[in-house]
Amino acid sequence: MSKRTGVTKDSAVDAQTQLQAEREAVVPDEIFQLTSDEINKRAKLLENETKILRSEHISKHFDIDSLQKKLKRIMINCN
Numbered sequence: 001m002s003k004r005t006g007v008t009k010d011s012a013v014d015a016q017t018q019l020q021a022e023r024e025a026v027v028p029d030e031i032f033q034l035t036s037d038e039i040n041k042r043a044k045l046l047e048n049e050t051k052i053l054r055s056e057h058i059s060k061h062f063d064i065d066s067l068q069k070k071l072k073r074i075m076i077n078c079n
Contacts (some may be wrong), residue, residue, distance in 0.1 A: 034042075
């Protein structure tokens with residue numbers, strides 16, 4: 001292990017091997033056959049799914065109804 005970097009020779013070789021494998025990875029031909037419309041549709045679907053997942057995440061961590069009630073109370077108290 002190098003005192004300077006904290007990296008062993010084995011881990012450096014493993015990292016190099018992984019990089020080489022990633023460079024040589026075969027890209028599916030399907031990717032190159034997509035039209036721009038198909039790409040845009042897939043992007044839109046991913047965007048929508050991301051929005052759904054975010055809203056589900058928020059609703060799991062916050063009780064929306066109780067937050068709305070608290071907001072109403074605050075608004076009433078401010079008036």
